[in-house]
Amino acid sequence: MTGSSTIKSSVFEISLYFDTIEHNDKENPSYLSRLIEKHNALFYQNPYNEQLGNLGILMDIIRKTSSTTEAALLKPHVFRGLLLFAMSAFAAIWSIDYTSGIIALFDAASYPICIAGFATIYLLSRTKKASEQSLHLTTYLIVAGYLTSSSIWHHMAENGLFSNSAQWLGLNYVIAYLFLEVRKAVIVTIASFIVTLIGHYLALIQHYPLDDTVGVVLNIGIAHTVYIVLLWTVVQMRVEHTKTHERLSTLEQHAMIDQLTNVLNRRGIEDVFKHAEENWINHKQPYAILLIDIDHFKQVNDQYGHLVGDKVLADFAALLNKLTVASNSVGRWGGEEFIILVKSRSNEECFSLAEKVRQTVERSTLGGLKELSISIGVGYANEEKSLFETFQQADSYLYAAKKTGRNKVIDRNQIIKKRQESATEV
Numbered sequence: 001m002t003g004s005s006t007i008k009s010s011v012f013e014i015s016l017y018f019d020t021i022e023h024n025d026k027e028n029p030s031y032l033s034r035l036i037e038k039h040n041a042l043f044y045q046n047p048y049n050e051q052l053g054n055l056g057i058l059m060d061i062i063r064k065t066s067s068t069t070e071a072a073l074l075k076p077h078v079f080r081g082l083l084l085f086a087m088s089a090f091a092a093i094w095s096i097d098y099t100s101g102i103i104a105l106f107d108a109a110s111y112p113i114c115i116a117g118f119a120t121i122y123l124l125s126r127t128k129k130a131s132e133q134s135l136h137l138t139t140y141l142i143v144a145g146y147l148t149s150s151s152i153w154h155h156m157a158e159n160g161l162f163s164n165s166a167q168w169l170g171l172n173y174v175i176a177y178l179f180l181e182v183r184k185a186v187i188v189t190i191a192s193f194i195v196t197l198i199g200h201y202l203a204l205i206q207h208y209p210l211d212d213t214v215g216v217v218l219n220i221g222i223a224h225t226v227y228i229v230l231l232w233t234v235v236q237m238r239v240e241h242t243k244t245h246e247r248l249s250t251l252e253q254h255a256m257i258d259q260l261t262n263v264l265n266r267r268g269i270e271d272v273f274k275h276a277e278e279n280w281i282n283h284k285q286p287y288a289i290l291l292i293d294i295d296h297f298k299q300v301n302d303q304y305g306h307l308v309g310d311k312v313l314a315d316f317a318a319l320l321n322k323l324t325v326a327s328n329s330v331g332r333w334g335g336e337e338f339i340i341l342v343k344s345r346s347n348e349e350c351f352s353l354a355e356k357v358r359q360t361v362e363r364s365t366l367g368g369l370k371e372l373s374i375s376i377g378v379g380y381a382n383e384e385k386s387l388f389e390t391f392q393q394a395d396s397y398l399y400a401a402k403k404t405g406r407n408k409v410i411d412r413n414q415i416i417k418k419r420q421e422s423a424t425e426v
């Protein structure tokens, strides 16, 4: 392998490494929700954030996400693939050296030891008997230990100055960045660089003049510095790329969350609506829309101020979250109007949930205030109705609830019942 082709393949391998990191991050959705939760908590403590607008919060997220991507590990199956690859490479070189009769004593002993080491690590990785990090570090130590000691041994005079083993030393840096977290990789890279220079100097100085020794060591030092600088540049580029990617998806998620109440905002609800309608059309999975409005909310603001009003909204949203299961979606449609989208439940179950919410609010203290009430209109999407019609139905029943005294739940059945009662009275 020549110096430049080794560098090229190193760069390529480092790229693969960071692709793996990005892939891992995508599979970690809880990170975003935790982040959003944390930021909403911050928002809560500082109501003036509202005046600053979303920009301040989003900038805060960007700042706080900027240190999250540097440590990442190879996926276990990729790691095991690389171990198999290393075993094959060592076995191939061993058999070539052996059959050509040029195998050195050092290598004749080291090749089987390294292969046995890789095989043991492979088995430990499969059986999950050791942590991935310790296996990565051990693999690095085997490879770096072999390459460095082999090169130093070959540079001892009696073994021949022109051994090609020094060419492989660049792999020490590649493997460090491939197997270890960035911070650890930096430390072992520096350690490996120093050991390589001192080891080769000590090996050569025993049999060669100072000038020649310094010349060879400087040559190795310059070549290795090129390796390290190039690798570091690629690592920085990929870390930046990963951070940007993370920031974008954080902002995308954030754009769906209402800052004050920590539930879906209108855009988030519309997204949920779209999926619910698709599932209804394609799989006949029914859903219901519970449109909820806090009664006389203007009086809360007028009497206690907007900050108390805000706290009522946030407490109410938290209560809705508590009363609903994960498959339901809770959102703030706007102002003091909220929505629960219930999936795959009978009309009776949806109505019971709405009643439960109404009764719980009656008994609860929200934003320090008692005796609040809500009105709910319920629309069911199970009679070949479109999303628009279902929403309109919920809206008109909410209007009916408001007009007929508030603090009640109205759905189609209630209207039919009312009509039947009036007909009987007549």
Ligand SMILES: Nc1nc2c(ncn2[C@@H]2O[C@H](COP(=O)(O)OP(=O)(O)OP(=O)(O)O)[C@@H](O)[C@H]2O)c(=O)[nH]1
Residues within 6 Å of the ligand: 260, 293, 294, 295, 296, 297, 298, 299, 301, 305, 306, 307, 308, 309, 310, 313, 334, 335, 336, 402, 406
């Ligand atoms: N504190 C606070 N108030 C809000 C927010 N969004 C809307 N509001 C207020 O919510 C109130 C809604 O008032 P109305 O639409 O008249 O409704 P209401 O007083 O609840 O009366 P009914 O719905 O008929 O029972 C208005 O005073 C708005 O200013 C908010 O984010 N925070």
